[in-house]
Amino acid sequence: METYTLRSRAETRETVRYRIDYRGELNEAQHDAATTLQGPVLVIAGAGSGKTRTLVYRVARLVESGVNPAQVLLLTFTRKAAEEMLRRAAILVGASCEHVSGGTFHSFANSVLRRHGRPIGLSPGFTILDRGDSEDVVNLLRSRAGLDKKERRFPRKGAILELFSMAVNRSTSVPELVETTYGHLADHLEDLLRLEQEYRTYKRERSLADYDDLLVLLRDVLRDSRDVAEQLSRTYRYIMVDEYQDTNRLQAEIVRTLAATHDNVMAVGDDSQSIYSFRGANFRNIMDFEKMFPGTRLVKLEENYRSTKPILELANAIIDRAPEKYTKVLRARSTGDGKPMLVQCGDERAQSRFIAQRILELREEGVSLDEVAVLFRSSYHSFDLELELQKRDIPFVKRGGFKFIETAHIKDVLAHLRVVANPRDAVSWHRILLLLDGLGPKTATEIFNHLAPAADLAGAVELLRATPRRGAYTKELARLADVLDEVASDNVPVADKVAAVVGFYVPMMRHLHPEDHPKREKDLEHFLTIAARYRTLGTLLSDMALEPPTDSVGDVLAAGDEQEGLLTLSTIHSAKGLEWEAVFVIWLVDGRFPSYHNLHDTEEMEEERRLLYVSVTRAKRHLHLSYPIDVYDRTTGMVLGKPSRFLEGLPGHILSETQVVEEGGLDQ
DNA sequence: CTTCTCCCTGTTTTT
C-alpha cells in the first residue's frame, strides 16, 4: 500500500521558503527521505537508486530549514564519501555545509575520545594501533608468556587477533566464539583468555587503542559519563548513518545512545549489499533498526538510475536466488541495451590480454580510462593483469589490498613520530631501537625499561642519552635523541619534522635494503608531500591509522605524471558505493569467487553472492564477467575451470557467452 | 646478543 504523509506540526509551522526545488529534483521516495527531518527514518536504498543524492539533499534541506550545520553528524564508510557529500551539499546551499561533522565511526570515536576520554581514564595523546601494530603487541605478549615454545602449536598472532576482534565486533565473548565458530582453538582457550587480558592491560598502561577499542571506548564513555553523553547528544541533533547494512551491534548501540535525547536518526542501507560480516556486521541488523527506534518511518528507493536494463536484469537474477527474502526490487530508469557478457578465457594470461585489449577498444569508442574499473574478489587476483597493463602503458590506480602506508619503511618513519606523540608507546620505541645496527630485541627492551619511568618525552630523551649500556650503537643513540628533540620542538612545521626523521632514517635504510632502496626513497618522498598537508603531528598520525591514503604501493610511482585519467583496479570491498561506465569482473571461477574458504558455510556463501551483486551493480553501460579455465591452484591442489556457481543456468537472454580465442585459430 | 640462513607453514575482504 502507498502511504500519504501528514506533516508534523513542527515542520508546517515554520513557513520556510526553500531555494531548492526538492520536488523537481528528487523522485517521490527520495523526496520523502530528504524532507522528513524529525524522528527515526530507515531508508532501504537499492544500488544506484540515488542514495547519495538523497543524503546530499537532506543535508541541504536541514541547513535551509535553519539547522546549524554543526549540529548535523554524517557517519559514512570512508571519510572521502563524507567529504564528497558535503562538497555537493555546499554547492546547493552554500559553504556552511562544511561545518557538518562527517567521517567514519572510527574517526568520530577518535575525535570524541581525544576530547572526552578522561572520564574513562584515557589520555588525550593516545596512539592508535593499526592491524600490524596490534599484531606486534600480541606477538610480544605471546612469546613473553612462553606460548611460542609450547609442545602443541599455539595459534599465530593474526589468528589470535582475529578471534579477539571478532568477539568485540559481534558483541560476544572469546569463550562463546570458540564454542560456536572457532572449535579448533578450544584446547588453547585458557591461554587465549589470559593473553586477551594481558593485551588489554598492556594497551591501557601505554595509552594504546586498536580499532576495536575506539568503538568500545566510545560506547563506554557514552555509557559511563552522563555529562559526555548528554553533551554529545545535545550537540548532534541530526544524525545520518550511511551503509547501515555494514555496521555491527556496537555501532548501533553508539547511534542509539547518541540519539537518546531526540531520536533524529536516518539510517541508509541495502541488505543485499552487506559484505562486511567478517568485521562483525550482519545484514539483519538493518531490520533491527525499527526495533531500536520505535515509530521508524520506512522509505524504499527502488528506482535505479545507474545501469541499463540488461545489467539490472542480471543483478536481480543473481540476488533472486538468495534463499532469504530481500526487501526490494530494482527498476531500471536508464535506457540502453548493453548486454552483460560472460567471457571464457583459456588461462589467466589470456584473461589479462582480453581485459587490456577490450579496455583499449572502449577507449577508442569514447569511454576514457577513468570511466573503467576492473574488480576482483581478492587483491592478488590482479597481479598478472597489472603486468599486462604496464606492458601496454595503460596507467592505473589500485584500490584495496596492501597499502603504501603498510610498507616497512613508512612504518619505520611513522614510529619515530609516534614516540614523540606518545612516549609510552612501547611498540614504536621497540621498532625504532631495533633499526640501530648491533641492537637487537634484548637490548631494545632493556633500553625501553630504562626509559619507561620518564614523565614526558624530554625526560625520555634525556634518559636515552644516558643509556648505561654501551655498544657500537651508542653514537647512533645520541643522534636518535637529537632527531626526537627536533620532532618534539613546538615551532617546527610538521613537514620539517618528518624531513628530519627521513634524513636520519634514509642512511639506515640504504644499509638495511641495499637492493631496492631507490623505490623506497620515492615512497618516502611521497609521504613527505602527504605530511606537509598537516598542521599538527597528532592529526597526521591519527589520519595515517584511520584513513591512510588508499593507493597501494605501485601507483605511488605511476600516478605522478599521468593527466589523461587512470584505470581503476579494485577489490570489490573497496569499490563499494562507486560506479563506472564500464566494469570488468575477473576471476569468476568457482573456488576463487566464491572463494573456496567459504564454500561450506551457507551464511558465508550468501555473502559471496552479495559480493557479486555489488560488483555487477557498479556498472552503468558495459559489463564483462570473465573467467579463465584450466587453472591449477597450488594451495588446494585442484584444477579450477568451472564458472562461478552464481552464474550457472542463467538464461541466454540475460548473459551472452563468449570464448576468447587466439588470432588464427582455437589452438594457442 | 645479534644477524644470517634455511626450512616450514598457510594464504580474503578493512577500520
Place this chain on the structure above:
DNA sequence: CAGGGAGAAG
C-alpha cells in the same frame, strides 16, 4: 612465496 621459527656463526 613470504613470514616466521630454529639453529649456527660472528
